[in-house]
Every structure is written in structure tokens, then in C-alpha cells.
Amino acid sequence: MQKKRPRYALVLGLALTLGLAAAASVGCGDEKKSSSNGGGTDLQSIADERGLSPDDMRHALQQYVAPGKKDDYVMFASGGHAGQVLAIGLPSMRILKEIGVFTPEPWQGYGYGADWGDTILKEGNPPGTTLTWGDTHHPAISETGGEYDGRYLYIQDRANGRVAFIDLRDFRTKQIVPVPNIQTSHGGMFVTPNSDYVHVSSKFPEPWPSGSYADLKDYKEKFRGASSWLKIDQATGRLNLDESFQIELPPYSQDLADAGKKVSDGWGFIGSFNTEMATGGNSEGGESMEAGASQNNFDYLHAINWKKAEELVKAGKATKVNGINQLSMATAAAEGVLYLIPEPKSPHGIDVDPSGRYLVVGGKLDPNVTIYDFNKVKIAAENKDFEGTDAFGVPIIKFDSVVAAQVELGAGPLHTQFDSQGHGYTSMFLESAVAKFTLGDDVVKTGEAPFTLIEKIPVNYNIGHLAITEGDTISPDDKYLVALNKWSIDRFLTVGPLHPQNFQLIDLKGGKGTMELIADMPIPNAEPHYTQIIKADKLKALDVYPPGTDVLTMKASANAIVAGGEKVERNGNTVEIWMSAQRSHFTPDVIRVKEGDRVVLHITNVEQTKDATHGFAIADYNIQSSLDPGEVSNFDFIADKPGSFNLYCTEFCSALHLEMAGWLLVEPAASAIASP
Ligand code: RUQ
Numbered sequence: 001m002q003k004k005r006p007r008y009a010l011v012l013g014l015a016l017t018l019g020l021a022a023a024a025s026v027g028c029g030d031e032k033k034s035s036s037n038g039g040g041t042d043l044q045s046i047a048d049e050r051g052l053s054p055d056d057m058r059h060a061l062q063q064y065v066a067p068g069k070k071d072d073y074v075m076f077a078s079g080g081h082a083g084q085v086l087a088i089g090l091p092s093m094r095i096l097k098e099i100g101v102f103t104p105e106p107w108q109g110y111g112y113g114a115d116w117g118d119t120i121l122k123e124g125n126p127p128g129t130t131l132t133w134g135d136t137h138h139p140a141i142s143e144t145g146g147e148y149d150g151r152y153l154y155i156q157d158r159a160n161g162r163v164a165f166i167d168l169r170d171f172r173t174k175q176i177v178p179v180p181n182i183q184t185s186h187g188g189m190f191v192t193p194n195s196d197y198v199h200v201s202s203k204f205p206e207p208w209p210s211g212s213y214a215d216l217k218d219y220k221e222k223f224r225g226a227s228s229w230l231k232i233d234q235a236t237g238r239l240n241l242d243e244s245f246q247i248e249l250p251p252y253s254q255d256l257a258d259a260g261k262k263v264s265d266g267w268g269f270i271g272s273f274n275t276e277m278a279t280g281g282n283s284e285g286g287e288s289m290e291a292g293a294s295q296n297n298f299d300y301l302h303a304i305n306w307k308k309a310e311e312l313v314k315a316g317k318a319t320k321v322n323g324i325n326q327l328s329m330a331t332a333a334a335e336g337v338l339y340l341i342p343e344p345k346s347p348h349g350i351d352v353d354p355s356g357r358y359l360v361v362g363g364k365l366d367p368n369v370t371i372y373d374f375n376k377v378k379i380a381a382e383n384k385d386f387e388g389t390d391a392f393g394v395p396i397i398k399f400d401s402v403v404a405a406q407v408e409l410g411a412g413p414l415h416t417q418f419d420s421q422g423h424g425y426t427s428m429f430l431e432s433a434v435a436k437f438t439l440g441d442d443v444v445k446t447g448e449a450p451f452t453l454i455e456k457i458p459v460n461y462n463i464g465h466l467a468i469t470e471g472d473t474i475s476p477d478d479k480y481l482v483a484l485n486k487w488s489i490d491r492f493l494t495v496g497p498l499h500p501q502n503f504q505l506i507d508l509k510g511g512k513g514t515m516e517l518i519a520d521m522p523i524p525n526a527e528p529h530y531t532q533i534i535k536a537d538k539l540k541a542l543d544v545y546p547p548g549t550d551v552l553t554m555k556a557s558a559n560a561i562v563a564g565g566e567k568v569e570r571n572g573n574t575v576e577i578w579m580s581a582q583r584s585h586f587t588p589d590v591i592r593v594k595e596g597d598r599v600v601l602h603i604t605n606v607e608q609t610k611d612a613t614h615g616f617a618i619a620d621y622n623i624q625s626s627l628d629p630g631e632v633s634n635f636d637f638i639a640d641k642p643g644s645f646n647l648y649c650t651e652f653c654s655a656l657h658l659e660m661a662g663w664l665l666v667e668p669a670a671s672a673i674a675s676p
């Protein structure tokens with residue numbers, strides 16, 4: 001709710017505090033006087049000329065990060081079906097980096113001949129498939145004690161059931177794991193509070209064992225979902241399948257998920273829909289998926305005791321299937337690992353509050369958020385307070401025994417984030433709004449009534465997720481909320497029928513005041529489904545790599561050289577070159593091979609100056625790499641195309657950047673020379 005009353009005095013006060021006094025004082029003396037024909041330099045003239053209201057001016061000051069100053073937060077946003085991750089500064093909403101993940105990305109030399117990207121992309125291919133894209137949805141920052149620790153970032157591929165690991169020392173992808181027995185995954189991504197595991201669950205069930213064929217008439221018998229717990233190696237951040245495990249789930253559509261924390265630490269929660277087990281077939285005499293999957297009044301929230309599951313796996317109760325330890329549904333149900341809790345009709349988000357006690361489920365087709373009390377879930381599980389089992393023998397906890405409250409918010413509640421004051425903030429997709437409400441009075445610190453809708457703010461438009469600064473931790477910062485809107489419609493200049501997505505920055509006023517929309521940000525990428533926002537000072541990214549670093553392992557490369565150590569060796573048909581890159585030349589800058597030779601090329605950027613990145617590209621060979629200071633890039637290719645090819649540095653590194661070039665001379669095989 002923005003007030004229309006001019007608040008010029010306040011704005012000026014703020015401006016002065018923020019050091020804009022100089023700009024203001026060059027005005028014509030009377031600060032309130034506006035210049036009628038533009039060109040004025042006092043604040044009011046500028047505002048008048050640009051058509052800014054006092055509120056606009058205040059918002060500009062709230063968001064402004066002056067040249068040379070830095071942002072307070074970094075938001076990691078998924079890049080949707082473009083397959084990357086974006087790093088965005090807050091509050092400025094300036095894009096800092098696009099990180100290639102599932103899709104090759106030439107600027108970073110990811111997937112264009114250098115071994116770093118090629119190795120990761122290749123290892124990330126499921127057996128028998130070459131994938132050149134992914135659909136990034138849910139980023140998850142590593143945590144220590146329930147707080148983001150700024151070390152690692154994980155993100156899943158919605159389309160192909162894979163998980164990628166990004167090292168936040170260099171903001172580069174280091175691993176893609178095709179998760180066995182999972183074909184697609186949606187929102188089932190989270191990191192446990194001490195980064196023991198990354199969780200990912202399947203979206204649509206597939207025939208088990210994975211990769212086999214089954215007809216849809218055998219859906220109930222043959223198709224299965226999975227909850228996967230991928231072990232994080234603490235020292236490297238890499239995922240280790242040998243120490244990971246999976247829990248077989250009924251063939252429902254497991255949807256969003258969240259980790260338990262504090263009182264619910266050791267548990268994970270996954271929402272689901274399509275407990276009807278509809279399979280589509282609208283042109284085969286059946287009904288479409290959407291109708292079939294919306295029949296039941298309740299679907300099931302899955303509550304998983306992962307610490308218990310881990311014990312069972314260690315006790316040998318799992319079977320290895322396609323390279324991962326699997327606990328059967330029967331074992332999980334019998335041993336107190338897996339419980340179902342009814343959740344109203346086609347639910348969407350499931351989000352655990354910072355205290356770990358409240359589990360908030362969005363209604364999608366229901367105007368309420370349903371809030372469960374984990375303390376009650378625990379008691380119900382212990383007392384076997386069940387209403388029966390589902391068709392697969394999994395116990396169903398009684399709804400009334402575990403619900404804390406249902407709060408009516410309006411049309412289409414999806415996802416919820418929390419502040420530290422005991423509020424939940426839910427995205428309202430159908431209503432294009434964010435609704436703020438209170439949780440139980442044990443966590444509400446503002447004196448407001450528990451389980452009550454407090455206020456709503458409109459957003460533009462069709463909000464999906466929302467993210468609060470440090471929002472998935474045990475202590476959110478009540479600073480900003482970002483609305484991730486799926487449509488922008490009329491908010492930006494039209495750039496053709498494919499409109500940008502729209503992020504909107506909302507000031508939370510410390511969780512105590514009225515939410516206020518500060519800024520819009522068009523996203524020129526695919527739909528950024530979810531983001532997490534970390535305090536910038538928690539990130540400890542490198543400025544340069546230590547000399548001779550292999551970025552895949554983050555260790556010293558065996559092929560690193562120092563300036564002067566360049567050499568060329570020929571062994572039969574293999575030519576191996578150790579090259580250096582330094583402003584403004586490659587050494588050697590001419591590579592002589594014969595058609596058909598294997599070329600093994602190691603390039604060390606021997607510089608240690610911040611930002612002294614060189615690129616390396618060879619014409620017509622589809623080779624492009626980024627060599628950041630200290631980095632070693634390795635190439636291994638067959639010189640199968642004869643000719644004289646220019647090679648050059650693709651980064652404007654110095655005054656003589658254009659001279660940083662050379663040649664790959666591929667002498668034609670004898671037969672080719674002989675031809676007229
Ligand atoms: S969920 S389409 Cu993250 Cu609302 Cu995805």
C-alpha cells in the first residue's frame with residue numbers, strides 16, 4: 001500500500017544522508033522548484049523530467065548501489081530450460097554472472113573443447129544419451145548448522161533427473177550426476193542443514209528398474225517414484241553415489257520438497273499430486289492428465305525420516321539398483337522411514353519454517369495454506385495414529401491429528417518463505433500477489449494474532465516462487481523478498497512475443513511494516529523457477545586461481561607450466577604442446593601438425609593479475625576456452641581438417657589483444673597435396 005502523499009522532505013533527507021548533497025546543492029537554491037524545460041540538476045527537476053513520484057525516488061534510493069560500491073546479497077537464480085544459473089546482486093538486481101551448468105556456454109569455455117567442461121558434460125550424460133541442455137529449477141546452497149555457508153551450490157535438471165554441483169570458489173560447475181532411477185525431477189531439491197545430503201525426488205514415476213519399458217496400463221504395478229539422498233563430500237562438495245541412497249516411493253507425482261530443520265532435523269518432506277495415478281490418454285478414450293489428476297480431495301505429503309533411512313542402509317537393508325542403494329517401499333513403511341499425511345487437493349509448495357516446527361503447504365486449487373505441526377507429526381508417527389495405509393501399504397497419518405491451522409489467503413497459494421518474526425509469505429499465482437500471514441504464537445514476535453492473514457501486495461504477474469534474503473535458513477534476514485513472476489505482460493518494452501520474465505524486489509521492512517515494491521527486473525533467460533539469496537560476505541570466491549590450477553579438481557595440474565617452460569613433443573601421430581598465455585601472446589604461437597594427427601594441447605594462463613583472463617579459440621575447429629588467471633586448459637582433438645587456421649585470444653585482455661593470435665597449421669596428407 002503506497003501512500004500518494006508527497007514525501008519530498010523525507011526523500012531529500014535520505015538523499016542528503018546518502019551523500020547526494022553535492023548533486024542537490026548544485027540546484028537553483030530552491031530545492032522544490034522544478035525546472036519546466038528539463039536540464040535542471042536539483043532532485044525535483046530530475047524527478048519531474050523523468051516523471052518520478054516521491055515514492056519512486058525513495059525506491060530508487062533504496063535500491064541504488066553507487067558506482068564502485070557492492071551489493072549486500074547474491075541471489076542464485078535458476079535459468080530454467082536455458083540450463084544455467086544466474087548470480088544476481090541485491091538490492092541492485094544487477095546480473096553478476098551466468099554460470100553454464102547443463103547447457104554448453106562458450107564465454108566460460110564450457111563445452112567447447114577444453115577438458116573441464118567437456119568432461120563434466122560427458123559424465124553428466126545418462127547411459128546411451130547425449131544431452132545438450134537441461135532445465136534448471138531449484139538451486140540449493142550448502143548449509144552448516146542450518147545457515148547458508150557459501151561453499152557449494154547444487155541444482156537439478158527438471159527434464160532429465162540430473163543434479164549438478166557448482167563450486168562457489170570459482171562459480172563454475174564441477175560435476176553433473178545422472179541420478180539413477182529418476183527420469184525427471186521437479187522441486188524435490190534441498191540440502192540438509194549440515195550438508196550431509198542433497199535431496200532430489202522424481203517428478204513423474206517411471207518403470208522400475210529405470211530405463212525399462214512398461215505400458216501405462218501397468219502403471220500402478222510397475223511405475224515407481226524415488227526420494228534420493230546424494231552424499232556430499234565435505235572437502236570437495238562433490239556428490240558420491242556410493243554413499244548415497246534412495247527410497248522407493250508410490251507412483252504419485254512427487255512435487256516440491258523441503259528439509260526439516262531444528263526440531264524436524266533428520267526429516268524431509270515431499271508434497272505430491274496425482275495420487276489418482278492418472279496417466280492421460282485423452283485421445284485413447286481416457287481423460288487428460290489434468291482432469292484425471294484432480295479427482296481426489298486429498299493428496300499426500302510424504303514425511304521421510306532420513307536419519308532412520310541412513311541407519312537402515314548402513315545396516316545392510318538396502319539393495320543396489322543401477323549403482324545406488326535402494327530401500328524398498330515395504331522396508332521404508334515397516335521401519336518408520338516413510339509416512340503419508342493427507343494434504344488438500346493438488347497441493348504445491350511445502351516449506352518448513354525457520355523453527356522447523358511448521359510445515360506449510362500451498363493449496364494451488366485451494367484458497368488455504370495448510371499448516372502442519374511437526375511436533376504432532378512426530379507424536380502421531382510414534383503412536384501409530386493412522387487412518388490406514390495407501391494402496392502400497394504406506395501408513396497415512398490422520399489429518400486432524402497433525403494440522404495446526406489452515407489460513408485462507410486467496411486464489412492459488414503456491415510457495416512460502418519466512419522471516420524471523422514468525423511470518424510466512426506465500427506466492428498467490430492466480431491472484432498475482434504475495435500474502436503475509438502469521439504462524440503459531442510460539443514463533444510470532446510482533447504481538448499479532450497467530451495464523452492470521454496480515455496483508456497482501458500485488459505483483460506483476462503470475463508469481464511462482466518467491467525468495468527471502470537467507471530465506472531457507474534457520475535465521476532469515478528480513479530485508480528483501482524477490483517475487484519470481486512468470487509473466488511480465490506490459491511491464492517492459494516489447495521485444496516480440498517472447499516476453500522477459502519479471503523479478504520484483506520487495507522491501508520487507510524488517511518483517512514489521514508494510515511490504516513495499518521497490519523495483520522490477522526483466523530476466524532475459526528462460527523461466528527462473530527458484531532462487532536462494534545469500535549474504536554476500538559469506539561468499540569467499542577466488543580472485544585468481546593459484547598458479548597452474550586444474551579447475552576440474554581445483555588442484556595443481558600436472559600439465560601446468562611457468563613462463564619459459566613451453567615445449568612441443570611429437571610421438572608418432574600425437575603432437576603434445578605445453579603452451580603459455582600471457583599478455584599479449586601465446587607461446588608457442590604457431591602449432592604445426594599433419595592432417596590426421598592427434599593434438600594434445602595444454603595451455604597455462606601464467607598470469608596472476610586479477611581479471612587478466614585470456615580466451616583461446618581456433619577457427620573452424622569449434623574450440624573456445626576461457627583461461628582465467630592461473631588456469632590450465634587441456635584440449636585433445638584430431639586435426640582432421642587440413643588448412644591454415646587462425647587461433648586467437650577471445651578476451652580483450654590488453655592493448656595488444658588483437659595481436660594475441662597465432663596459427664594452427666594442418667598440413668594436408670600427401671594424397672591431398674598430390675591432387676591437382
Ligand atoms: S515449482 S514449474 Cu519450483 Cu512452483 Cu516449478
Ligand code: CUA
Nearest residue numbers: 649651653657
Ligand atoms: Cu589475451 Cu586477448
